Amino acid sequence: VRYDALIGSYLGETNARLRKLFDYVRTTPSVLFFDEFDAIGKERGDTHETGEIKRVVSFLLMQLDQLPSYVIVVAATNHGELLDRAVWRRFQMRLAFPAPKKNEIVVFWYRIISAWPDAPKMALGRLASRLGNVSYAEALDFCQNVRRRQILGLGEVSVDEALRAELDLWTSRVTPEIINAERSDKTPPETDAER
Structure with missing residues (x-):
């Protein structure tokens, strides 16, 4: 997923683009990969964020819950501490890659x-x-x-x-x-x- 094509500057634009993305992936078996997932899965309780990101995260969670079983979602982040707690529950498997020795x-x-x-x-x-x-x-x-x-x-x-x-x-x-x-x-x- 390319965030430059997903995240919009106008109110509601990001959710509209997310809806199009999820509507498309529901039509065919696919793997949906989000790199730098903290860009849209941020903690909703963050006082420094606007109400828009809270709505985006809530909408994203609903869309993830409604995906059919033939769609696999993979997300990667270097900042797991920034992700909303509810986001973690949407993924069945979590892998950590520690820094190399x-x-x-x-x-x-x-x-x-x-x-x-x-x-x-x-x-x-x-x-x-x-x-x-x-x-x-x-x-x-x-x-x-x-x-x-x-x-x-x-x-x-x-x-x-x-x-x-x-x-x-x-x-x-x-x-x-x-x-x-x-x-x-x-x-x-x-x-x-x-x-």
Whole structure:
């Protein structure tokens, strides 16, 4: 479900679009996938939300209850704490995907970096410690940024230089307190001399 086509700015527009969506999926066996489900399944008791989102959530719950058995609804969110309690009851199965551990990120990076023409000198375990807790998507994005920086350097930028530049950029975006709080091991930050 594309939210840009579903959520409207006018009163009642989102519910009208939801009705069309659910009317359509009732006509044929289908799988209805909502990514970032918290966009329309938010807690109705949230004092910061308008009355419109409360009506949308109530309407969504009614529509989910009326779906035939040949329609499967799958919803994904990174913010389960934001979902309305009644939304949780509409799903028979709940799966949680915890953040990967440091060693899992290292294995993931190894698979990516092993295809590169040259590998960075920094140990992947040390790199994982430097970045703190990251998702697979963030780990992939970091690797792609390093490789992109190296390729765009047109032979003037080594993989180690690209890695250092991306690490500097990463640590400038994330405050040191957050990185230190998320580290499972208390490895002190790498100094310039250790690079």
